[in-house]
Amino acid sequence: MIFHGFPASDVQIFNVRISTYSVSTPDCFDVSPKTNAVCSLIRPGRAVPRTMGIKSGPNCAVGQHIHLKAWLHPDSSIRPRTPYTKGSCKDSALVPTNWRMNNGHYDFIIIGSGAGGGTLAYHLAPSGKKILLIERGPFVRREKENWSSLEVNARGRYNTKELWRNADGMELHPHTNYYVGGNTKFYGAALFRLREQDFGEIKHYGGISPEWPISYDELEPYYAQAERIYHVHGHVGEDPTEPRRTGGYPFPAVSHEPRIQQLSDDFARLGLKPFHTPLGVMLDEKNPWKSTCIRCNTCDGFPCLVNAKADAHICCVMPALRHDNVTLLTDTKVARLETDSSGREVTAVHVERNGTKEIYNGTIVIVSGGAINSAALLLRSANDKHPNGLANGSDVVGRHYMGHTNSVLMALSKCPNPTVFQKTLSVNDFYFSSPEWEFPMGHISFVGKLDGDTLKAGAPKVAPKWTLDLMGKHSLDFWLTSEDLPDPNNRVTINRDGEIVLQYKPNNEEGHKRLIKKLESLMQQQTKCPIHGRECHEGLFARNLFLGQRIPLAGVAHQNGTIRFGNDPKTSALDRNCKAHELDNLYVVDASFFCSSGAVNPGLTIIANALRVGDHLLERMNVRRPEPEMTSVA
Ligand SMILES: Cc1cc2nc3c(=O)[nH]c(=O)nc-3n(C[C@H](O)[C@H](O)[C@H](O)COP(=O)(O)OP(=O)(O)OC[C@H]3O[C@@H](n4cnc5c(N)ncnc54)[C@H](O)[C@@H]3O)c2cc1C
Ligand code: SF4
Numbered sequence: 001m002i003f004h005g006f007p008a009s010d011v012q013i014f015n016v017r018i019s020t021y022s023v024s025t026p027d028c029f030d031v032s033p034k035t036n037a038v039c040s041l042i043r044p045g046r047a048v049p050r051t052m053g054i055k056s057g058p059n060c061a062v063g064q065h066i067h068l069k070a071w072l073h074p075d076s077s078i079r080p081r082t083p084y085t086k087g088s089c090k091d092s093a094l095v096p097t098n099w100r101m102n103n104g105h106y107d108f109i110i111i112g113s114g115a116g117g118g119t120l121a122y123h124l125a126p127s128g129k130k131i132l133l134i135e136r137g138p139f140v141r142r143e144k145e146n147w148s149s150l151e152v153n154a155r156g157r158y159n160t161k162e163l164w165r166n167a168d169g170m171e172l173h174p175h176t177n178y179y180v181g182g183n184t185k186f187y188g189a190a191l192f193r194l195r196e197q198d199f200g201e202i203k204h205y206g207g208i209s210p211e212w213p214i215s216y217d218e219l220e221p222y223y224a225q226a227e228r229i230y231h232v233h234g235h236v237g238e239d240p241t242e243p244r245r246t247g248g249y250p251f252p253a254v255s256h257e258p259r260i261q262q263l264s265d266d267f268a269r270l271g272l273k274p275f276h277t278p279l280g281v282m283l284d285e286k287n288p289w290k291s292t293c294i295r296c297n298t299c300d301g302f303p304c305l306v307n308a309k310a311d312a313h314i315c316c317v318m319p320a321l322r323h324d325n326v327t328l329l330t331d332t333k334v335a336r337l338e339t340d341s342s343g344r345e346v347t348a349v350h351v352e353r354n355g356t357k358e359i360y361n362g363t364i365v366i367v368s369g370g371a372i373n374s375a376a377l378l379l380r381s382a383n384d385k386h387p388n389g390l391a392n393g394s395d396v397v398g399r400h401y402m403g404h405t406n407s408v409l410m411a412l413s414k415c416p417n418p419t420v421f422q423k424t425l426s427v428n429d430f431y432f433s434s435p436e437w438e439f440p441m442g443h444i445s446f447v448g449k450l451d452g453d454t455l456k457a458g459a460p461k462v463a464p465k466w467t468l469d470l471m472g473k474h475s476l477d478f479w480l481t482s483e484d485l486p487d488p489n490n491r492v493t494i495n496r497d498g499e500i501v502l503q504y505k506p507n508n509e510e511g512h513k514r515l516i517k518k519l520e521s522l523m524q525q526q527t528k529c530p531i532h533g534r535e536c537h538e539g540l541f542a543r544n545l546f547l548g549q550r551i552p553l554a555g556v557a558h559q560n561g562t563i564r565f566g567n568d569p570k571t572s573a574l575d576r577n578c579k580a581h582e583l584d585n586l587y588v589v590d591a592s593f594f595c596s597s598g599a600v601n602p603g604l605t606i607i608a609n610a611l612r613v614g615d616h617l618l619e620r621m622n623v624r625r626p627e628p629e630m631t632s633v634a
Helices: 097-101 115-127 148-153 215-228 258-267 310-319 373-382 452-456 464-476 509-525 603-620
Strands: 002-004 010-015 066-070 106-110 129-133 164-166 203-205 205-211 233-234 325-329 332-339 345-354 355-365 406-413 443-446 475-482 492-493 499-501 539-540 586-587
Touching: 106 115, 115 129, 115 215, 115 310, 115 603, 129 310, 148 452, 164 215, 205 332, 215 492, 215 603, 258 475, 310 325, 332 355, 332 373, 355 603, 373 492, 373 499, 406 464, 406 509, 452 464, 464 475, 475 509, 509 539
Parallel strands: 106 129, 106 355, 129 325, 164 499, 355 586
Antiparallel strands: 002 325, 010 066, 203 205, 332 345, 345 355, 406 475, 406 539, 443 475, 492 499
């Protein structure tokens, strides 16, 4: 689909300025009776439609604005009101003529609409520059299944069906999502800043976490801006490792429900400094009747049916599309980037759309397909000047893949845990060294409330569902994250069949093991329950009791590091502005640029960096800095 500067809702009126209107087949749009202008349409499969020249009438002349009405399907396909020809027009779309008059040339082409790409499009949109946002997936369909854990977790309804391979050539079904908004549509919206120290070199038990080419101070204003755009709720001064900040959170922290508050009090009694997790949800606890977010139990891992999660689709892509210089192509996969003969400039973006191949041109091309897909795209774009893949003279593209060492652990009690929205509490007391150990261990927080359907996904077929339901009702469900280190042999490659191969050997695991032990001992010291006493707390178990506790290789939610940035072109692919060292007009703004992974969720750092790179791009194009804020649609 092509979406040009309009929001997707049921009925829209487009204000289109007539330049030289041309027509392929006018079968999808009902033209306003006030004019007899004919809108410009592209039929499926035709990159450049047949031009029939200007059709103008008494109320319609070149330079005039007209109103075109179009009806959009709930899935945002375009529905005809009065079809002029037979057949489906589902894949037709409105395209302003100036787009084709310009021969498909854009100032910026952004590939991928997730945390990095969606945010960058938002930041550049008010500049008036022509922006093409290309997304391989569609919009997430709004349907009841958005909030069904059976559909989302057990049946993987929204996971890509794409097949990758592991190092042994075995099939890998990646837990990743290709939609407008990228993985932020499904994320838990825990939006952390990295710590100041994460930007420097840190000694871990398993090796060195390397220094970044930029400092925390450089990113701080962009973190603040990112928190405003993504509606982050938090409380300053609670987190013992909190980095320096120039202001407070834009919204108050999301409150704990009673069971979580009790746990927080227990942790505090033991001398820890538990804190409220910074969360990007549009929740107004003071005025619940007005709140967009209803504080439900299907947030982390689910798309938000009521558009209340602060994701890249809602907070960035939709507001960006209000600017008519922004065009979004959905269901359009970028297959390859082509360079000029010198190899210094990307001259063509080759895409596959509706089963056909098309080419787009942009002055600046920004790749943001996620750390694995972006590396794959550069590797697939190898040519004579870049035999190891685009921008890969350093041979780092695809290497240093990181994804954190993550575990989901369930603390079972005899008493039920009635918490609905569980992801409000975090503990960072063991993020760096602690009195017992001189090395970092990591971060403790929560996943969304687990239930029987979700647990069934990792259990053997014989495991009775009622047992799993019971476990889900009685568990506190922790998420533990530790830093994994950049190993050049942990890498993304492409096999002979063009498939993605992901090779990963865990490292730096000792800190994570100690973090689990730490949590175990803390849970043993919880307050006695008035009914069962100390017997209430039955212990800490891996979520996946049957298959081991670690998140498997296919769990690529926190993927990063595959196209690292740095000052030295011999050891990095991107410079400090995330421009490819070897090309003049190629940038990368997704999680690929990370030099180290830290031990908090990556989302806010990707968003803040996209804003930083956005400012650099505006300066480079000599454009006035756009107004910093636009309101989101929700
Ligand atoms: C279940 C889940 C929970 C998570 N929870 C959190 C959390 O609480 N906090 C947090 O900070 N992070 C969380 N994350 C991680 C977070 O979502 C990611 O770090 C973030 O979305 C990555 O941003 P990105 O821009 O690198 O890639 P993405 O957001 O994945 O965006 C990449 C986009 O590019 C598109 N694309 C890929 N290849 C191509 C191509 N060739 N052509 C065109 N388009 C392409 C994809 O379809 C996708 O839309 C979670 C992730 C998941 C899956
Ligand atoms: S309503 Fe709130 S808690 Fe529920 S999915 Fe949406 S943002 Fe998350």
